[in-house]
Structures are given as structure tokens and as C-alpha cells.
Amino acid sequence: MGGYMKHFLLSSALAVAATGAAFADTYRPECFAPAPGTSEISYDAKDGPYKLAFVNGFAGNDWRIQAIQSAKAWAARPENAGKIDEFTVVSVGNDSAAQIAAIDNFIAAGYDAITFIAVNPTAFEPVIRRAERAGTILVPFDNVLDTDKVVQVNESQKALGALKAQTVMDTLGGEADKILMVNGLPGNATDRDRRLGMMSVLEQVEGLEIVEVVGNWDTGTSQKVVADALATHGEFDAVVSQHGSAGSINAMQAAGHPIVPMGVDGENGVRMLMDELDIPGVSASQAPAMSAVALEAAVALLEGNTLPQTIFLPIPQVQAEALEAGVNYFPDLPKSFNTGTGYAECFAPFTPEELLGQSPDNT
Template sequence: MKQAFFAGAIMALLSTTAFAADTYRPECYAPAPDTTSISYPAKDGPYKVAFVNGFAGNDWRIAAIQSAKAWAARPENAEQLAEFKVISVGNDSAAQIAAIDNFIAAGYDAITFTAVNPSAFTGVIRRAARAGTVLVPFDNVLDTDKIVQVNEDQKALGRLKAQTVMDLLDGKAKKILMVNGLPGNSTDRDRRVGMMSVLDKVDGLEIVEVVGNWDTGTSQKVVADALATHGTVEGVVSQHGTAGTINAMLAANHPIVPVGGDAENGVRILMAENKIPGVSASQAPAMSAIALAAAIDLLKGHPLPQTIYLPIPYVYADQLAAGENFFPDLPKSFNTGTGYEECFKPFTPEELMGQSPDNN
């Protein structure tokens, strides 16, 4: 079985002509529009699997690591894993590629990762195919159609935030603050494209852009600087780290304005307490668990969409309810995107917070 898997792996990368409707568990692995499907010859388990994270310096990445470990700890998943390793390598594509190559050389069956950049992985995709290793990027995905990738529609996520803000402003504004993410990542690029698809249509709009690195502390600093330089804005669109953005505005006694922000617990607490209109939309860090589940299903021979689009969890500010979609008794850094009902039972806070974000 193993040799058949290895021999067929490269051909499997080219065998993407099946329609996505033929893929396994479409209620979970929802195909992106016009995507094809990918499958590999089935391989016997249990499996050696690794998650190679890049940047680990914000709460979302910590939650993604905890989600991956929580998934692997569930008994029904643990019995399928001979080994499970998690490492973070920083914001360096060469280091991430080297780590993936090391796991390939060590005979790992599958590797999930959130890519440092979208275009540097062509060589490692070929090496993984030759070795019979399944690669499943998620969140920050690659500019390739050769492997299965797990994501939300990042452009749609950006559009949702920007459209909500502009709808609350009746489609008119003179100045908007845009807080972007970590430069060089496909997620940052695509969310901004989605936001700009809305904001570019607003006549006479000035867009003040800052780089928040998807981090609460960084966002608070750069937004404070931007407000001191550019003055009052009429709305905010923020990729992540929105709690820092709101805190900077409150500290500056800025008027309450519509916000399109992320879904960390602290963001929703601040929106509810300060009656901030807008939307809290999540790039759920539990996506890391879906990538692991997809890797296992691919190893079992199931066809999956080449591009999987998970649903975007979101709630409008006037729908916020304590104990239901935000949790005053939990840490502000806790991310409310704890899972996808279509795929598996969402994690409890205890499951997630019982996992470390460290390499293992």
C-alpha cells in the first residue's frame, strides 16, 4: 500500500479533473467556486503528521496552535496519529520550507502549515509529491492549484467588513481607517483587496492605512499614531487586532464610529460595552484543525476540493449577547471562532486553553 501511494503521489497532483461535487463530505469541505478535486491513493494509518506554523507572535496564531493540539488530543483523532508535531519557525519562508523538508525527510505522511508567503513553495510541493507526503496549507495559502488548501474566502471577509461599515454610513464617508495585517501574506493581500472593492466605489474617500500585523498591541500603537497625525475618521475596517484599534480610539476620546473587526472575545466585549456599531467577523483559528482533518481524509484516499472555503463566522453588533457569542468571564484574547459545526463539534474553552502554544 505504501509503495502504491508513493508511486501515485505525483500523478495525483495532476489528477484534478473531477468536479468538486464529487468530493468527500462537501458539507464540511465546501468547494470554492470553479475548483476541481484532488485525491491520493489510500494509505494505511496511523499517520505521522506535522503542523509547521510560521509567525507565532499574535493571539490568533496561538489559538490556531491550541486548536490543532486540541483536535489531535480528541480520542477519535489521536488513534489515527502515530506522531503529531507542532513547530513555529517565524516569518521567514526559507526557515519554513527547511522545516517542511525536514519532516518530509523524516517520513512524515502529511504536513499542514500556514504559509509565510504565497509563492515560494513550488519546489517543496514537488519534493513532497516525490516522497508521498500530503501538504495542506490553510489560512495563508499558496498561489498554486497542485494541492488541497483550506481557507475562508478572504476577499469576501474583507468585503463583509467594509460593506457593513459603509452601509452604516449610508454609503458616504470622507475618511476611513484601514488596519492591515502581516505584509507578504496572501491573507493580508486578499482581505485588503476585498475591502478595497467596496471602498474604491466611495467618491472622495481618503483611506488611512496602517500595518497592525494582526496583533492587538501593534494595532493599538499604529492606530494611536495615525489618529494623532490624521485626526478623526468616520469608520474603521480592521483585519485583526481590532481590540487594540478600539482601545487606541477610546484613549484618544475619538467619537464612536462603525467598526468592521475580528472576532476575538475582547473585541466583542468592547463593542458591546461601548455600543460600537459594526460587525465582528472571524477567520476562525480552528481552521488549523480542519486542515489536519483534511490531511487525514486525503491519506485515506478521499477526494477533496483543491480549494476549500469554510463558512465565515460573524455577528453584527446589535446581535451581540453575553454568554452566547462573547464571554465576559474568559480572557479577552480568547477567539470566539472555536470550530465549524459542519465538520466537528466545536472545541470548548477548556479544551483550547488546556493546550500550550509551544513547539512539541
């Protein structure tokens, strides 16, 4: 592990330790761990059962599909179902106005809490105020908001980006001439912060050329843009990919590109390819089951518990040399299946059967 990442992880650990004492009284800190420097939020307790909604934006990739399935699987578990009067899931696409309108509709319908993956980080201040007046709790997750007014559930996206970039640079001995960066969906806080994390490492490499393409966190899109980049720029020393990484690998294989270090996502098919092709690097991602943690947080707040304003969940990750069939990837499951099936600190991870038994449709 390189010096930068050692310093980064040590600094993060010290920051969490320094804030731990201040959060001794927050609810279930082993699950709802505070981001360094965050505040606390609580609301007056409400009697259940509750009306809950999950307002997804973009639904065009496997991660979002499994996030919806995870939310539904959480709601179906007996310990949660008894607390729920109504649970609704809608996906609205990449239009922030449509997402805000859907949230407003649920507020007007008297829903107690709404979780959502924000289409962009800056357009939600008015709806936050409307929710507060109506007594509706909002819990954004994954693509979060630039606000400190509501509880938000996330991983450190900058740390995730830095982890991938530092791993490939360590594998290369700290030197490289040209690296391909496959970014996510433009306009999202998650895409922005992961890129910042990657750049915080790569910008320190003297003489490095960084070629960036937009993969939209989608396998098919990533395959096309990586193929175009290879045709235009030739060979790369390494690749860092936010998501849709199977497409990046497939494009490189189709072009006859040599095996190089990669920082990739946690989809089952990606890990299968890494192991099969002996690709060095790291598979690290954000578990789609974060959707369920957001619902768990919403109910905790409705019950009157105090939570950190920004919750950072651990980053699911495995180094290439530690990949093992049946342990951290599953040859008998679909390639699109995401290996991040839950956070054991919060509740028992979902089984594949629980997830695959749920539809990704609006309900």
C-alpha cells in the same frame, strides 16, 4: 445590507450552487465545501496510523496561539488520536526559508502529511515537488499558496474584507470622507486578499480618503499605529481592521475619538468592547480552528478520499446589534480568546476547556 453586498453574496451563492453538482462525489462536502471554480485532488490511500506535522510561521499573536491549541485539541480527541502515530507542531517565524527547511525535514523524516500557514504565497513550488516525490501530503491553510497543486483550506479572504467594509459603509448610509484601514502582516496572501476585499468596496465611495496602517494582526501593534494615525490625520468616519482590533478600539478610546462604525475581528475582548461601548458594525474573522480542519482534510486525503483543491469555510460573524454575553462572547474567558472555536459542519466545536488546556509551544 447594501446593494454591493447583496450582489456579492448572491453571486457567491449562485457560484457555489453551480459547482455543487460537480462536487457531489467529493468527500464530506458539508465540511470541505469547494470554492467556486476549483478542481479536485486525491491520492492513493495509505494505511495508518499517520505521522502528522503542523509547521506554523509567525506565532506572535493570540490567533496563532489558538490555532496551535486547536490543532493539538483536535489531535487529542479519541476519534483522531487513534489515527495518529506522531503529531508535531513547530513555529518558525517570518522566514520562508526556515519554514521550507522545517517542511523538508519532516518530509525527510517520513511524515505522511504536513499542514502549514505559509509565510508567503509564492516560494513553495520546489517543496511541493519534493513532497510529491516523497509521498507526503501538504495542506496549507489560512495564508495559502498561489498554486493549484495541493488541497488548501481557507475562507474567502476577499469576502471577509468586503463584508467588513460594506457593513461600515451601509451603517454610514454609503457616504464617508475618511476611513482608517488597519492591515495585517505584509507579504501574506491573507493580508493581500483581505485588503483587496476591503478596497473593492471602499474604492467605489466617491471622494473617500483611505488611510492605511500596518497592524501585523497584533493588538499592541494595532494600538500604536492607530494612535499615530489619529495624531496625524484626526478623526475618521469609520475603521476596518483585519485583526488586533482591540488595540484599534483602545487607541480610539484613549484619544477621545467619537464612536464610529467598525469592521473588526472575532476576539472575545473585541466583542466585549463593541457591546460595552455600543460600537456599530460587524465582528467577523477567521476561526483559529481552521488548523484542525486542515488536519482533518490531511487525514481524509491519506485515507484516499477526494477533496476540492480549494476549500472555503463559512465566515464566523455577528452584527453588533446581535452581540449577547454568554452566546457569542464570554465575559468570564480571557479577552484574547477567539470566539471561533470550530466549524460545526466538520466536527463538534471545541470547548474553551479543550483549547485552554493545550500549550502553544513547539512539540
